[in-house]
Amino acid sequence: MAVLLLIASFIQFSAPSQFDLRDAGGQNYVTSIKSQQGGTCWTHGTMASIESNLLVTGVWEEQGEIGEPDLAEYHLDWWNGFNNWYNADMDPPSGSGGLTPHEGGDYLVATAYLSRGEGAVRDIDGQSYYTPPSLTNPEYHHYYPEDVQWLTAGDDLASLLPVKEAIMAHGAIATCYCVNSSFMQDYIQYQPPSSSMDPNHSVAIIGWDDNKATQAPEPGAWICKNSWGEGWGFGGFFYISYWDKWCCREPFMGAVSFQNTERLQYQHFYYHDYHGWRDTFTAGADMVMNAWEAPGDHFITAMSFFTPKEQETCSASFYGSFQGGVLSDLITAQDFQSTFRGFHTVELNNPFELEAGDSVYFTMSFSGGEYPYDRTADVPVLLGSSARVIVESSASPGESYYNDGSWHDFQNWSENPYPGTGNFCLKLLGFDSGLIVTPSEDMVFQGDQGGPFTPSSQTWNMIYMGSGSVSYTVEGDGAQWLDLSGPLTGTVSCGQTVNITASINSEAASLENGVYISDIDFVNETTGTGNTSLQVVLVVGEAGVVYSWNMDSDPGWTADTEWEWGVPKGMGGSHGNPDPASGATGNNVCGYNLAGDYAPDLDEKYLTTGAIDCSGLYGTHLRFQRWLGVESSQYDHASVQISTDQQTWFTIWANGSDEITDSDWSMKVYDISSYADTQPQVWIRWVMGTTDSGWEYCGWNLDDVEIWAYGALSAEEQETETVFSMGFAGMNPASSSTVFRCQMPEAGQLTVQVLDISGRVMGTVFNGEVSSGQVDVPFNLVDSSGRRLPAGIYPVVASSAGSTAVARLVVLGN
Numbered sequence: 001m002a003v004l005l006l007i008a009s010f011i012q013f014s015a016p017s018q019f020d021l022r023d024a025g026g027q028n029y030v031t032s033i034k035s036q037q038g039g040t041c042w043t044h045g046t047m048a049s050i051e052s053n054l055l056v057t058g059v060w061e062e063q064g065e066i067g068e069p070d071l072a073e074y075h076l077d078w079w080n081g082f083n084n085w086y087n088a089d090m091d092p093p094s095g096s097g098g099l100t101p102h103e104g105g106d107y108l109v110a111t112a113y114l115s116r117g118e119g120a121v122r123d124i125d126g127q128s129y130y131t132p133p134s135l136t137n138p139e140y141h142h143y144y145p146e147d148v149q150w151l152t153a154g155d156d157l158a159s160l161l162p163v164k165e166a167i168m169a170h171g172a173i174a175t176c177y178c179v180n181s182s183f184m185q186d187y188i189q190y191q192p193p194s195s196s197m198d199p200n201h202s203v204a205i206i207g208w209d210d211n212k213a214t215q216a217p218e219p220g221a222w223i224c225k226n227s228w229g230e231g232w233g234f235g236g237f238f239y240i241s242y243w244d245k246w247c248c249r250e251p252f253m254g255a256v257s258f259q260n261t262e263r264l265q266y267q268h269f270y271y272h273d274y275h276g277w278r279d280t281f282t283a284g285a286d287m288v289m290n291a292w293e294a295p296g297d298h299f300i301t302a303m304s305f306f307t308p309k310e311q312e313t314c315s316a317s318f319y320g321s322f323q324g325g326v327l328s329d330l331i332t333a334q335d336f337q338s339t340f341r342g343f344h345t346v347e348l349n350n351p352f353e354l355e356a357g358d359s360v361y362f363t364m365s366f367s368g369g370e371y372p373y374d375r376t377a378d379v380p381v382l383l384g385s386s387a388r389v390i391v392e393s394s395a396s397p398g399e400s401y402y403n404d405g406s407w408h409d410f411q412n413w414s415e416n417p418y419p420g421t422g423n424f425c426l427k428l429l430g431f432d433s434g435l436i437v438t439p440s441e442d443m444v445f446q447g448d449q450g451g452p453f454t455p456s457s458q459t460w461n462m463i464y465m466g467s468g469s470v471s472y473t474v475e476g477d478g479a480q481w482l483d484l485s486g487p488l489t490g491t492v493s494c495g496q497t498v499n500i501t502a503s504i505n506s507e508a509a510s511l512e513n514g515v516y517i518s519d520i521d522f523v524n525e526t527t528g529t530g531n532t533s534l535q536v537v538l539v540v541g542e543a544g545v546v547y548s549w550n551m552d553s554d555p556g557w558t559a560d561t562e563w564e565w566g567v568p569k570g571m572g573g574s575h576g577n578p579d580p581a582s583g584a585t586g587n588n589v590c591g592y593n594l595a596g597d598y599a600p601d602l603d604e605k606y607l608t609t610g611a612i613d614c615s616g617l618y619g620t621h622l623r624f625q626r627w628l629g630v631e632s633s634q635y636d637h638a639s640v641q642i643s644t645d646q647q648t649w650f651t652i653w654a655n656g657s658d659e660i661t662d663s664d665w666s667m668k669v670y671d672i673s674s675y676a677d678t679q680p681q682v683w684i685r686w687v688m689g690t691t692d693s694g695w696e697y698c699g700w701n702l703d704d705v706e707i708w709a710y711g712a713l714s715a716e717e718q719e720t721e722t723v724f725s726m727g728f729a730g731m732n733p734a735s736s737s738t739v740f741r742c743q744m745p746e747a748g749q750l751t752v753q754v755l756d757i758s759g760r761v762m763g764t765v766f767n768g769e770v771s772s773g774q775v776d777v778p779f780n781l782v783d784s785s786g787r788r789l790p791a792g793i794y795p796v797v798a799s800s801a802g803s804t805a806v807a808r809l810v811v812l813g814n
Contacts, residue, residue: 015164020207020223021052021172029055029171030206031068033236035229037129038102043073044227045174045202046110049258050120050145052171052206063141063263065122071143072119072133075126077101079135080113081274082379082391086135089274089394098391102129104381107174107202107256111148111343112276114258115304115427117269118142130633134650138441139674142264146345151255153248155193157220163248164208166257172204172225176253177246187233189224190215190241199246199253203227206237216243260345267431268298270360272399272423273374275391277306277343280370281424283415285402287315287365290426291322294354297529299465300430301351305344305364306372312338313367318352322361325407331360345429351494353433353466362426363403372425373400373410376418393421400424431465434530435472435492437522438463442678443502444618446539446710450509453538457503460534462492462522469493470526474500479518481508482536502536513541515616515710539618539710547612547707548804551588555705560605562593563688563700572596572698576629576661583703584625584665584761585753585797590702592688597629597696598636602689607700611681617709620676622652622684623669624705627662629697630655636691638700642675643683650675664760665703667795677709704797706804726752726798726805729776733810740765740777740796740807747772748801754779754809755795762789765796781811 021029031051036044051069054060060069081087083099090096099105113119118135125140126133151173153160166173176199177183183191191197204225212221220242230236240247248255270292281288303316314336320329332350354360364371376393400410400423416422438461447453464470474488486500502520515537522532549555554565568589570581574597583589590607592598614620622640630638632655639654652670676682688699730739740752752766763784766777781789794809 015161015168017210018208019164019168021167022206024168030225031055031070033225033230034073034227036073036227039104040073040077040102041202041227042105042107042110043076045176045204046076046107046258047071047073047120048204048225048227049172049174049256050143050261052204053145053258053261054143056169056171057261059143059262065141070123072121072123072125072127074129075121075133076110076113076119077105077129078132079118080105080109081116081118082109082112085132087392090392096392097389099379099381099389101132106253106381107148108252108277109379112274114145114148115276115343116271116274117144117264117266128651128654130637131639131651131654134648137650137674143261144264144266145258146260146262148343149257149259149340150252150342151248151257151340152251153242153255155249157242160242163255166255166259167205167207170257170259172206173255173257174202174253175205175222175224175240175247175255176202176250177240177244185215187238188212188214188221188241189239189244189247191245192216193243193245195245199250202253203240205240205248205255209239212239214239214241214243216241218243222247266302266429268296268429270300270428270430271426272395273425273427275374275377275393277372277425278374278377278393279372279417279422280308281373281402282370283402283404283413284369285371285404286369287363287403288371288410288424288426289361289363289401289403289407290424291359291361291398291401292428294356294358294360296356297433298354298430299351299433300348300354300360300428301465302345302347302429303362304346304427304429306425307338307341307344307366307368308370308372309366309368310339310341314338315365316346317363319361319363320359322359327361327363351430351467355433360428362428364424364426371402374423374425375416376421393418393423395421395423432530433466434464434470434527435522435524435532436463436465436530437461437532437534440532440534442535442537444537444539445504446619448542449511449513449540451504453504453508457501459499459501460522462498462500464492464494464496464530466494466527466529470524472498473521473523473525475521475523476536477519479516479536481505481511481516481538482518484520504538508538508540511538511540515539515618537618541710543619543621543708543710545706545804545806546617546709548799548802549705550585550799550802550804551583551590551703551705552586552799553802555590555609557590557610558606558608559590560607562598562605563590563607564594565590566594568594568701569596572696573629574697575631575695576659576697577663579698580627580665580701584627585704585751585799588703589627592699596698598688598691598699600691600693600696602691604637604687604689606685606687607702608685609683611683612676612707613680614676614682614707614709615678615680618673618677620673620707620709621669622672622706623667623708625665625703626668627665627698627701628660629662629699630660631691631695631697632657632659635694636697637687637689639687640670641685641687642672643685644675644679644681646683649685659697661697666760667755704804706806724798724800724803724805726796726807728807730778733812734781735812737778737780738809740779740798742770742775742777742798742800742805744770744772744775744800746801750775750798750800752777752796752798754783754789755797756792762794
């Protein structure tokens, strides 16, 4: 890239007197200004550095991402592992004390989160301030800084050049300073060294001007990016003097460079140091060690660790046995030089395989004789909070050791300020052994009877991770409608990728409506590791209703206090609008407080469905009629969540920054396929709360809840199963009239309604008792007021005995 050539020429001689990443070689390597919420400046400083690094290296664009790099600061804020919301080193992981979300953190906290492979994720993946986003999701794109460098310029600026070099070579660096009106003049920050005030804000350095006059005795200033919006400073930017007390001087927050960021490739992280570098072991050890038992068949390709000093000579060794204090069965060893203080990821010269249950012992020796470790710590969080908090870590015997001539279990080291909680900062990184096939989900093709089917083809990438090479075979079950192409047999070596393409052929045009499945096997003929079976699913026909709850009867769902089934009273609306006086298609709803508004200071209250069987379903969507009143998410909250185990819940919708004041029913549709497809048990819940002590609104009202999917019936089932359904006996499209035809499995009440595309009821065509069998319902294309329907597409909903069927009516112009 042009900027790298520019940077190389700068570094070869000396840094220029002025430099700005917004215009480096004519290119911009700084992402847009953000507006932080709460005490999250440290997350914004972190992500500003990583985003800039992604621009400098071009990795974001290489990965096919859209727009500028945009990472989720609030995913880091919620899931860093140091707060009372989530600390996976504890059981249970919440409520054990620690930081408070939105109230501060630092760059050591951020690096611990990144080093575990839990972040960073994109803004579109997990950015949610008021409610926690999901920790992980198969759709997330993770970005992993392989190295994090801690620098200082020195009190006399003797080390100014390395800081500048880091900015030119790797992009913006995160820093800190003390916000106080006495230190800022004309958006130039200078805190004199004589001041005793601690740093309390995080920003990113994007350049410098050696000649910039400041309040300090000497010139020179850093150009910095803030997170207070474009209306502050110079479009969101400002200056900090070279001579500021904290910027580029505080040892762990003054200058932190997140480097070599890549799309996360590793599948497995072996570690005991959940909280990363919390202290440094200086008791005179020659080396330290971490031990693990492999939880699966894995191929270890890299290691990571922290070095507490610059210019460390490092010696790493890996063994398969540790008996009686003696290591044996050397797997591999590697010596290397570390030039900077911070976090490092190093690829192994000789990767190795582990089988499930194998033991592995990772020893490390640093020439400086000091070793970072994790422990329960009193964390001085200065970037957002003035308080110190205890963050608990856990450790067990047999995990970490130190050697001062003989090996000792670190669990027993008495000088740990919190005895029994320490583990050394050594990690192993790797992959599943054998064949790895991506995507790992079934391939789904869909189209109407006769085709065409979309997509026309899809491709698997099969890579081998392991020693040497293996022979492989890819074979299908002979489905006549499917073609497989690519090298279906052969030999593949470590790291080599083979592409296999599945295509739908012309035979599919003769298939009846239904779901057709072909099994595809990827076979490691040499060792068997990584053998994979996937399916190609062909769905012929349109999506349909699989499950429905029209609220004519109580669905029997699990309801917290104030959630209830019944007739809404049309009350409430002290702010916004009141509840409805009836359901969307009947009298009853499920709602929160059917007689008024939700309460102030409310905890989360749930309405949860029973288990929904989505096995065999594809393209699953949730639909329901909504009448909702809720204040802005800055104050009150409403959401819809989904789970496959009732333990981990994913938010599929949450209210945003604008208030919601529904005054009519509206149909809402959410794609839940990434969570629900093929799952034997799915739960959905509607959440009311939390709320603040201020304004109240009418809350949730729900009607006509439906699960739609392709594949409601298999090809075989469709031939034999009798179900409630609806179609057309008259014209469709229609210009003057048509006839709906319903199939009734048994006699009972039948209701047929026509809706507009937004879900509003245009008219009830039929509501009465009918016999079992075929029932024809004529319709003259008029609404409930007798006016002709305008040209367009109208959902037609038929319901009976708790079942719902939907068809689409196309009305032509006059």
